[in-house]
Amino acid sequence: MLTRYMAGAVLARTGDEMSGPALLVTGLAVTGSPLLASSVLAGLTISAAVGGPLLGVLLDRARRPGKVLGWCLAGYAGGLLMVVGGMAGRVPGAVLAGVAVVTGLLGPALTGGWTAQLPLVAGAGRLGRATAFDSMSYNVAGLAGPALVGVIASAGGGVMAALVSVGMLVAALPAAHGLPSPDPRPADGDGGARPAGGEGGSRPAGGDGGVAGWRVVREEVRAGFRAIVSNGTLRRATVASMVSCCGLAMVVVSAPVLGARLSGESGPGALLLAVIAAGGLVANAVLSRTSRWAAGVQAAGTAVLGAGVVVMACAETYWMAVVGAAVAGAGEGPQLTALFAVRHREAPARLRGQVFTTGASLKITSFAIGSAAAGPLAAYDVSLALLAGAALQAAAVAVLVARRRAARDG
Structure with a gap:
């Protein structure tokens, strides 16, 4: 079951990683300008902030969350x-x-909604290692997605690359539909039984069912946010991940500019992103168990990520930038694994889907903000943009370390 889950996760996330570059290539080919594709990508990103909490409610209340996940994949592909x-x-x-x-x-x-189902597949005994493998699927997708777009677009054009992206999302459908159903019995410490309408519950009935349904959804969304805000460990991990993701967006935007400055072409700059993904993949393969020290690993990984970005900012040669990207990836991979481990451990079982999808939405929004801020900075001075990204990693470490220390002192 875990193998099938991982295969579906890799397919879905690789298709997702392909979609952005494929849309950019298609837009450039059709219009000769990146404006159309960038506006489309902005639309895809911005609305995720709204969709995440709502998807979490659907997944948490569903008798068959895998079926809901499958419909979401099909809708996204369509x-x-x-x-x-x-x-x-x-x-x-x-x-x-x-x-x-x-x-x-x-x-x-494709991100938090899928990962939220991992405990149903792995069980408590294998959750730590399964979480590491799950985060590695993001690294694999980050490596394979852009590379596949480059190869396919060169041979058959941007439209063909986009169609392959859609095909991968569709290919992940059987794995989603095959996910097991949750145990209808409340788990210890999960805060009670599943909400009405989930397994063993009943949906609002009667003439005002629509109004009652929206009230339930609203309360469930609030419950998901409360689960994050009220739990100190989960709150710190979420806030730190948002700050770090904002800084990582600055690295993503700056990498092609840095490559052009150091090598004369933007292509090698895009390869720096692949180096970051590869570094994360290797680090996660080495550090496959992080659930026990998840909070500490998240802080350490964020610090290493920031250090790598500083090396990139100060690079005078392309190969020095490659070293910095590898160091950044070595921190970014375990950081993501640790974040997932904290969510799995701290999220109430009946709200796990909301915690994961809401967290994913907040990170996507932070990435959008960082991307918007990085554009003018990178155009002015790419090193300045990268140092700003590194400063945000330092701020994320401060969130994780300072508040935890204050809680111990209190």
């Missing part, structure tokens, strides 16, 4: 297909952006 077809057919950009916004509501299903 939305991407409509956007790509619209680009090729010269549909107005405003219409495509609107489709992207609706599609983006389902985006957190």
